[in-house]
Amino acid sequence: MTYTLTTPLYYVNDKPHLGSAYTTLACDALARYQRLKGEAVIFITGCDEHGQKIQRTAEAAGLSPQAHCDAVSAQYRDLWERWQISNDRLIRTTDPRHRQIVAQFFARVEANGDVLEGRQQGWYCVACEEFKDDPAEATAPHCPTHQRPLEWRDEVNLFFRLSRYQQQIEQLIAQPGFIQPASRRREVENFVKQGLRDFSISRVNLPWGIPVPGHEGHTFYVWFDALLGYITALLEPNEEPDLALALSHGWPASVHVIGKDILRFHAVYWPAMLLSAGLELPGMVFGHGFLTREGQKMGKSLGNVLDPADLLERCGRDAVRWYLLRDIPFGEDGDFQQQRFSDLVNNDLANTIGNLLNRTSSMARRWFEDCVPARTTAAEASHPLAIAAETARSTVIGSLDALDFRSAAEATLQLAISANGFLNDQAPWSLMKQEGTQAQVADQLYAVLEAARIVAVLMAPLLPDLSSRMLLQLAQVPLDSGSAGYNPRPWLEQLAWGGLEPGAVLPEPSPVMARLELDAPL
RNA sequence: CGCGGGGUAGAGCAGUCUGGUAGCUCGUCGGGCUCAUAACCCGAAGGUCAGGAGUUCAAAUCUCCUCCCCGCCA
Numbered sequence: 001m002t003y004t005l006t007t008p009l010y011y012v013n014d015k016p017h018l019g020s021a022y023t024t025l026a027c028d029a030l031a032r033y034q035r036l037k038g039e040a041v042i043f044i045t046g047c048d049e050h051g052q053k054i055q056r057t058a059e060a061a062g063l064s065p066q067a068h069c070d071a072v073s074a075q076y077r078d079l080w081e082r083w084q085i086s087n088d089r090l091i092r093t094t095d096p097r098h099r100q101i102v103a104q105f106f107a108r109v110e111a112n113g114d115v116l117e118g119r120q121q122g123w124y125c126v127a128c129e130e131f132k133d134d135p136a137e138a139t140a141p142h143c144p145t146h147q148r149p150l151e152w153r154d155e156v157n158l159f160f161r162l163s164r165y166q167q168q169i170e171q172l173i174a175q176p177g178f179i180q181p182a183s184r185r186r187e188v189e190n191f192v193k194q195g196l197r198d199f200s201i202s203r204v205n206l207p208w209g210i211p212v213p214g215h216e217g218h219t220f221y222v223w224f225d226a227l228l229g230y231i232t233a234l235l236e237p238n239e240e241p242d243l244a245l246a247l248s249h250g251w252p253a254s255v256h257v258i259g260k261d262i263l264r265f266h267a268v269y270w271p272a273m274l275l276s277a278g279l280e281l282p283g284m285v286f287g288h289g290f291l292t293r294e295g296q297k298m299g300k301s302l303g304n305v306l307d308p309a310d311l312l313e314r315c316g317r318d319a320v321r322w323y324l325l326r327d328i329p330f331g332e333d334g335d336f337q338q339q340r341f342s343d344l345v346n347n348d349l350a351n352t353i354g355n356l357l358n359r360t361s362s363m364a365r366r367w368f369e370d371c372v373p374a375r376t377t378a379a380e381a382s383h384p385l386a387i388a389a390e391t392a393r394s395t396v397i398g399s400l401d402a403l404d405f406r407s408a409a410e411a412t413l414q415l416a417i418s419a420n421g422f423l424n425d426q427a428p429w430s431l432m433k434q435e436g437t438q439a440q441v442a443d444q445l446y447a448v449l450e451a452a453r454i455v456a457v458l459m460a461p462l463l464p465d466l467s468s469r470m471l472l473q474l475a476q477v478p479l480d481s482g483s484a485g486y487n488p489r490p491w492l493e494q495l496a497w498g499g500l501e502p503g504a505v506l507p508e509p510s511p512v513m514a515r516l517e518l519d520a521p522l
Numbered sequence: 523c524g525c526g527g528g529g530u531a532g533a534g535c536a537g538u539c540u541g542g543u544a545g546c547u548c549g550u551c552g553g554g555c556u557c558a559u560a561a562c563c564c565g566a567a568g569g570u571c572a573g574g575a576g577u578u579c580a581a582a583u584c585u586c587c588u589c590c591c592c593g594c595c596a
Binding site: 183184185186187188189190191194260264326327328329332333334335337339340343344346347348350351352354355356357358359360361362363366367406410413420421423424425427428429430432445509510511512513514515 | 524525526527528533534535546547548549554555556557558559561562563564592593594595
């Protein structure tokens with residue numbers, strides 16, 4: 001069965017921000033993990049390009065909406081490339097094929113009697129693309145999230161009969177694994193319990209959108225259109241836009257990874273739409289937390305936004321991925337702290353892991369003709385490092401299955417710490433000064449090199465670059481599942497203790513991870 | 523108003539369900555080692571577990587009240 005996972009389709013109102021990068025990075029780690037386990041993966045990301053807000057932003061910039069979308073979505077594409085995101089698809093909702101898919105989907109919903117005409121009257125926030133409650137009240141209300149004036153709307157729209165799915169949605173969200181993390185489930189439950197109301201799925205007088213077939217003057221509400229992008233994305237690059245065909249490629253999605261702000265759209269509206277069209281429901285909706293910076297909300301007005309492109313440029317892929325995945329519990333809010341960022345990168349990656357490989361490789365080369373030394377007992381399952389490796393392996397797998405990147409990272413690190421400790425306890429550099437200890441030292445170094453290899457293999461989903469660099473220094477073939485020439489041996493097999501071949505020639509070691517020296521603040 | 527999440531060493535978190543010496547990572551300080559990227563290993567300091575009351579032989583953990591932060595409803 002195909003493992004389909006999605007990031008949100010990012011709204012191209014502005015250039016990519018760190019939050020989008022965070023989601024995408026996490027999905028990338030998850031996608032790589034699933035591929036390494038041997039799953040067929042479709043990793044979907046993309047851009048949501050319709051709606052009034054985009055139309056206005058484009059106008060303000062003196063561009064056509066299409067030109068604006070082309071420019072911004074190109075920024076996303078470039079950014080993901082630079083981050084080496086392993087997405088299989090990058091869907092744009094302005095893709096002509098998407099129109100067809102939306103139309104076909106809508107036809108099913110309409111045939112099912114779930115499309116009604118209704119009058120919508122109320123205060124509208126263009127930034128949210130949402131009607132706000134308590135109409136008629138106050139003469140000039142503001143949007144609570146955007147602090148911007150609301151606009152009065154009075155229009156006849158098409159409505160989706162969400163109310164009809166009350167019971168099914170209640171059942172769905174009551175399922176233990178559907179909404180993750182579990183702590184967010186209550187919020188949605190409360191919302192649903194208040195009674196689901198039909199919501200409008202079209203807008204009138206809004207040219208920048210997909211026309212609703214059979215309803216002159218109406219275009220689809222951005223969310224209705226955007227969510228369906230997940231299905232359009234399943235089409236192979238040159239395939240005909242056929243809903244059934246798209247679905248056959250990997251629907252339902254195993255998981256939608258999103259920010260917590262759009263949980264309701266994914267856990268309530270979207271499943272109801274799918275039910276109406278008679279389609280299968282996604283397995284999980286994971287709403288991760290938000291990032292703050294040094295304790296403060298990031299925002300243009302505060303001037304403290306971290307630009308993911310700058311961050312990549314200055315710090316590199318491994319460092320940022322490590323910090324975000326290793327230190328911030330996925331699902332909870334997290335704070336980006338520059339000091340801690342460089343502390344962790346330097347400690348964990350450069351010192352604990354990088355230096356472990358460096359020191360061990362140096363000793364092996366010096367005393368054993370540049371080779372992986374011969375083993376006597378080191379390959380046995382009862383070896384202390386074999387036991388540590390097994391603990392790390394099972395913890396990493398359990399954690400990644402649960403999207404707990406943090407504890408996966410910690411378990412990997414723990415193995416490197418054990419190996420460093422083992423080295424200090426055994427002190428092969430002292431032993432070597434005595435007579436007849438060669439075999440013993442060889443055995444010790446073998447075990448530590450093997451532990452380093454396992455660290456590198458375990459690291460592959462989280463830090464593919466660092467993993468590759470480590471494996472090359474261990475005379476191994478890198479595992480990068482995204483590139484050609486990677487090691488085809490199953491990942492799980494490669495995690496078995498004792499895989500390193502004695503006698504393999506070790507290349508001259510050079511630091512696999514440079515220390516992060518941030519002279520200026522980010 | 524209501525609802526949800528949270529408040530544990532300087533920082534970030536675990537532990538709370540299933541009461542019983544308060545643990546991890548980073549930072550700080552001291553020691554060890556010299557194979558290595560001024561690295562690695564060991565040890566120490568640092569906590570009235572938000573506050574109060576209660577249940578109990580025993581509470582970070584269970585009950586009630588209060589305060590503070592974040593979010594949902596908006």
